[in-house]
Structure formats: C-alpha cells, structure tokens
Amino acid sequence: MAGNSFGTLFKLTTYGESHGIAIGGVIDGCPAGLELNLEAIQHDLDRRKPGQSNIVTQRKESDTVQFLSGIFEGVTTGTPIGFQIVNENQKSRDYSHIKETYRPSHADKTYDDKYGIRDYRGGGRSSARETACRVVAGAIAKQLLNNITIQAYTSSVGNLHLNTTYDQLDLSTTDDTAVRCPDAAMAKEMTHKILEVRKAGDTIGGTVTCVIKNVPAGLGEPVFDKLHADLAKAMLSINAVKGFEYGSGFHGATMNGSAHNDLYNEDGTTQTNLSGGIQGGISNGMDIYFKVAFKPVATVIQPQETINKAGEKLTMQGKGRHDPCVVPRAVPIVESMAALVLADHLLRARTSKI
Numbered sequence: 001m002a003g004n005s006f007g008t009l010f011k012l013t014t015y016g017e018s019h020g021i022a023i024g025g026v027i028d029g030c031p032a033g034l035e036l037n038l039e040a041i042q043h044d045l046d047r048r049k050p051g052q053s054n055i056v057t058q059r060k061e062s063d064t065v066q067f068l069s070g071i072f073e074g075v076t077t078g079t080p081i082g083f084q085i086v087n088e089n090q091k092s093r094d095y096s097h098i099k100e101t102y103r104p105s106h107a108d109k110t111y112d113d114k115y116g117i118r119d120y121r122g123g124g125r126s127s128a129r130e131t132a133c134r135v136v137a138g139a140i141a142k143q144l145l146n147n148i149t150i151q152a153y154t155s156s157v158g159n160l161h162l163n164t165t166y167d168q169l170d171l172s173t174t175d176d177t178a179v180r181c182p183d184a185a186m187a188k189e190m191t192h193k194i195l196e197v198r199k200a201g202d203t204i205g206g207t208v209t210c211v212i213k214n215v216p217a218g219l220g221e222p223v224f225d226k227l228h229a230d231l232a233k234a235m236l237s238i239n240a241v242k243g244f245e246y247g248s249g250f251h252g253a254t255m256n257g258s259a260h261n262d263l264y265n266e267d268g269t270t271q272t273n274l275s276g277g278i279q280g281g282i283s284n285g286m287d288i289y290f291k292v293a294f295k296p297v298a299t300v301i302q303p304q305e306t307i308n309k310a311g312e313k314l315t316m317q318g319k320g321r322h323d324p325c326v327v328p329r330a331v332p333i334v335e336s337m338a339a340l341v342l343a344d345h346l347l348r349a350r351t352s353k354i
C-alpha cells in the first residue's frame with residue numbers, strides 16, 4: 001500500500017490498523033530545537049478520542065501517545081520523531097459479520113478489490129483510528145507555527161446550519177460543548193439531533209469550518225503545490241470527507257468580478273476577503289478560512305441490503321461501536337491537517353528567495 005506519507009519537508013508517515021497492536025507514525029523533517037509541550041499534544045488527542053461523550057462512539061481508548069525517538073529532554077533533535085499509540089479496546093468479534101460481507105459505502109469492497117486481502121477488524125487501515133496519528137503530528141506542527149492560530153468548529157449537523165461567519169463567533173467557546181459548535185443554542189439543537197439519529201440506529205453528516213489567522217504572506221508554491229490545493233488534499237484525505245470549499249467557494253461562482261474583487265487598503269491588507277487569504281496559491285496575510293463536508297458515515301445499526309464476497313445479495317445488520325456523527329471528533333483532525341500543511345509550507349518558504 002503506497003501513499004502513507006504526507007508533506008514535503010515536514011513529512012508524516014503513519015502506520016497501523018484499528019485492531020492491530022498499535023498505530024503510530026514517523027515525522028521526518030521537524031527542525032531541531034523545538035521545545036515541545038507534550039501536554040498540548042495529549043490534549044488534542046483527547047479532543048479526538050472515542051468515548052469522550054454520549055454523541056460519539058463508545059469505544060474506550062486512552063489514546064496515550066508514546067514517543068520513541070527524535071525528542072531529548074523535551075526538545076526535538078532533528079532526527080525522525082517516532083511515536084505509537086497502543087490499541088487497548090479492540091472487540092474484534094463485533095466485526096466477524098463483515099469478514100465476507102461488504103458494508104455499503106464503506107471501504108470493505110474497494111480494499112478487497114484492490115488488495116485481495118483485508119484486515120476487516122474494526123475497518124483495519126480504512127478506520128479513522130489512523131487519524132489519531134495525524135493529530136499527534138498536527139499538534140507538533142502547531143507548535144512550530146508560533147503565533148499562527150488554527151481554529152476549527154462544527155458549523156452544521158444535517159440541515160442545522162450556523163448562519164454566522166467565523167468572525168461573529170467566540171471561537172474560544174468551541175470546546176465548551178461536546179458537539180464543538182461555538183453557539184450554545186445551536187449546539188443544543190445539534191446534540192439533540194445526533195442523539196435522535198443515534199437512537200434510530202442511523203448516522204448524520206455535517207460540516208467543519210476552519211479559520212487560520214496570523215499567516216505571513218508568501219506561503220504556498222505555485223503551480224501544483226498551491227496553498228489551497230495542499231489544504232484541499234489534506235482535508236479530502238480525511239475519512240468520510242466529501243467536500244472542500246475555501247474563501248467565497250461555490251457562492252463566489254455566482255458573483256460578478258466587480259463585487260468579488262478584494263480591494264486593497266494602503267497597507268496591503270484587503271477590505272474584503274473573498275479570496276480566503278490565498279491568491280495565486282500564495283497566502284496574502286489575510287485570514288485563511290475553509291469548510292469541510294463530512295458524509296453521514298456508512299455503519300448504520302439497521303438491516304441493509306448488500307452483497308458478499310461471492311456476489312450474493314443478502315441483508316446485513318450493522319453492529320459494533322460507531323459514531324452517529326463524526327463531525328465533533330473531526331474538528332481536531334481538520335486543525336491537525338491544516339497545521340501539517342502550514343508547517344510544511346512555512347519551511348518550504350524559507351527556500352524561495354535569498
């Protein structure tokens with residue numbers, strides 16, 4: 001299986017399956033001399049971990065990260081940072097029903113078609129358990145970013161949408177609720193909705209909005225590694241993501257240029273920011289903001305028609321521990337992937353001129 005690495009200079013490689021011994025990763029290219037706040041890394045892992053509230057999967061994992069190399073007395077040494085998270089709460093028997101049978105819209109059949117062999121326990125490598133490794137690396141990348149801040153939040157669940165822009169919200173309150181929506185009234189409605197869906201054995205989708213502030217101008221490498229292209233790839237690589245929109249996004253396509261152009265102030269900032277902080281693939285110093293769409297995930301605790309390996313039609317009953325809505329847990333994953341992109345481009349920008 002190729003494609004387990006992400007980044008050019010700040011590069012993360014991950015390994016592991018949902019019900020294997022451990023998941024983990026290697027970060028190559030983290031500069032030496034970075035004093036790490038290890039508690040901040042664990043804090044981000046705790047924001048992602050299963051079992052943290054009644055609106056997420058009840059799998060119980062401490063998700064304690066163990067660093068194996070690359071850090072000496074709390075400071076990065078410039079050598080590869082190896083780490084692992086031991087899987088503690090596998091209940092592989094829950095998954096024997098998908099050994100020979102394919103969950104509709106999951107990755108069971110495509111993995112079988114491609115590799116001819118599949119660790120079906122807990123979804124194996126296709127499980128979002130892998131994203132815990134991204135959160136470890138992202139939390140380290142965040143610490144490389146100095147005063148650049150990355151804040152994501154739940155902006156919709158099903159058809160419950162926050163109709164405010166990020167600058168009208170107090171993003172410091174995002175983690176006050178399990179659903180991670182920084183609007184208390186909407187958070188309550190979203191929570192209620194997710195509980196209702198869970199009770200029905202169903203799942204529901206939603207969106208995460210992310211804003212990145214204090215980005216210096218000049219990050220991003222035209223032509224193929226435009227900053228927004230790398231952000232798009234980062235986000236679309238997260239399990240269950242079906243859409244990415246930055247700046248004015250699809251709404252911008254309905255506008256005239258005269259209304260869409262971000263006019264300059266004398267200090268080089270712009271009066272509006274429909275460009276979403278990126279022009280020509282390069283950051284312009286304004287806020288970068290984007291939205292990521294997550295589907296209602298595949299595993300529903302209901303009977304569903306499907307096929308088995310032999311191509312026979314049958315009815316399968318979903319079981320095991322699953323997220324009724326992945327969006328609240330996806331918030332730290334989105335932030336982490338954004339941090340990886342920013343850290344990589346911050347290092348790459350140092351090579352752009354003498």
Ligand SMILES: Cc1cc2nc3c(=O)[nH]c(=O)nc-3n(C[C@H](O)[C@H](O)[C@H](O)COP(=O)(O)O)c2cc1C
Nearest residue numbers: 106107126127128239240297298299322323326329
């Ligand atoms: C945080 C998070 C938790 C997830 N939990 C589940 C889950 O409990 N059940 C499930 O079927 N899919 C879950 N998924 C989604 C699957 O990993 C994903 O749908 C699957 O790998 C197929 O990939 P695709 O949907 O991107 O095509 C989760 C995704 C994320 C981001």
